Amino acid sequence: MATQIIDDTPRTKGKR
Secondary structure (H helix, E strand, C coil), X not given: CHXXXXXXXXXXHHHX
């Protein structure tokens, strides 16, 4: 659940 929210953030997207 928490991972989905973090993945939705633009910050994590750029990191990935």
